[in-house]
Amino acid sequence: MSGPRAGTAELDVGGLRVTYRNGAAAVRGVDLAVGAGEVLGLVGESGSGKSTVARAVLGLLPRGAAVTGNIRVGGRELVGADPRAWRAVRGDVIGYVGQDPFAAFDPRLKVGASIAEAWRAKGRTPPAGAIPERLAALGVPDADAAARRRPHTWSGGMLQRAAIAAATALAPTLVVADEPTSALDAGLADATLAHLRATGAAVLLITHDLRLAARHTDRVAVMYAGRIVETGDSGEALSRPRHPYTQALLAALPRPGHPLPEPLPGEPPSPRRGADAGCPFAPRCRRVRAECSDDVPAPIDGVACVAAR
Numbered sequence: 111m112s113g114p115r116a117g118t119a120e121l122d123v124g125g126l127r128v129t130y131r132n133g134a135a136a137v138r139g140v141d142l143a144v145g146a147g148e149v150l151g152l153v154g155e156s157g158s159g160k161s162t163v164a165r166a167v168l169g170l171l172p173r174g175a176a177v178t179g180n181i182r183v184g185g186r187e188l189v190g191a192d193p194r195a196w197r198a199v200r201g202d203v204i205g206y207v208g209q210d211p212f213a214a215f216d217p218r219l220k221v222g223a224s225i226a227e228a229w230r231a232k233g234r235t236p237p238a239g240a241i242p243e244r245l246a247a248l249g250v251p252d253a254d255a256a257a258r259r260r261p262h263t264w265s266g267g268m269l270q271r272a273a274i275a276a277a278t279a280l281a282p283t284l285v286v287a288d289e290p291t292s293a294l295d296a297g298l299a300d301a302t303l304a305h306l307r308a309t310g311a312a313v314l315l316i317t318h319d320l321r322l323a324a325r326h327t328d329r330v331a332v333m334y335a336g337r338i339v340e341t342g343d344s345g346e347a348l349s350r351p352r353h354p355y356t357q358a359l360l361a362a363l364p365r366p367g368h369p370l371p372e373p374l375p376g377e378p379p380s381p382r383r384g385a386d387a388g389c390p391f392a393p394r395c396r397r398v399r400a401e402c403s404d405d406v407p408a409p410i411d412g413v414a415c416v417a418a419r
């Protein structure tokens with residue numbers, strides 16, 4: 111699998127483990143890297159741990175969550191950093207785009223004033239004309255007038271672009287985008303992700319939408335039960351998947367003109383279970399064999415599966 115050269119990644123996550131205060135071990139040893147200008151898609155079923163990885167990278171996990179491993183952004187280690195250090199990197203070095211643009215904007219403020227907060231939070235003033243300029247660059251029509259309106263007068267698609275303008279206002283080198291287009295129709299989602307890529311930042315794009323990932327990411331990492339089970343160039347991994355889980359996810363996608371496919375049978379394991387003895391996907395896997403219960407398979411050549419070798 112290609113990826114950023116060693117030591118050149120904007121985001122370098124190694125051996126990341128996150129356990130919530132209630133004992134849920136949501137992330138159980140994740141390694142991933144995103145290079146400058148690269149878009150990495152983190153995909154997987156609901157509950158696989160994608161948002162937990164995103165929240166860990168943003169330093170926004172709830173109180174009491176235990177984090178071990180490494181999260182390096184621009185070479186700087188953030189695991190164990192104090193809240194002040196996290197606040198310093200958020201906005202300046204790491205931008206965040208969430209799912210719901212209406213939740214991201216204060217309904218009482220004009221959209222331009224909300225975007226200006228990105229600078230003001232750091233004690234700075236937005237350069238003259240910068241906000242409408244950025245909105246216009248992101249495809250917001252009549253950006254000057256639009257910036258002077260409150261969010262309820264904006265469409266969801268346009269407001270999501272304003273959220274990208276706010277997240278990238280200070281030119282962060284990394285953007286974490288957690289399901290940023292789930293509220294948008296397919297055409298708007300495509301345009302919004304193209305704009306996100308055009309910012310030139312390294313992007314960690316969390317999505318459960320494999321088709322979206324295939325169109326808008328350079329590489330993908332497929333998560334199951336707190337671990338990455340397959341990584342690869344998106345074109346390859348999402349057209350010729352090697353892990354039975356990735357294969358099942360793709361087989362479960364509806365296709366026009368075809369009968370609705372069978373959903374993936376069974377349920378993912380609970381994050382509150384203890385340490386895994388064997389492959390956590392084995393109970394749902396159609397290629398399961400005896401050795402799958404021996405150990406958690408280590409990734410070899412991007413695939414963590416003994417049957418795929």
Ligand SMILES: Nc1ncnc2c1ncn2[C@@H]1O[C@H](COP(=O)(O)OP(=O)(O)OP(=O)(O)O)[C@@H](O)[C@H]1O
Binds near residue numbers: 156159172
């Ligand atoms: N604050 C929390 N306390 C305890 N458990 C949590 C908390 N947040 C998430 N979890 C659990 O951690 C696991 C991973 O959740 P996470 O939200 O990271 O998955 P996800 O892949 O992003 O799913 P989704 O797409 O539904 O957001 C889930 O089992 C979830 O219930």
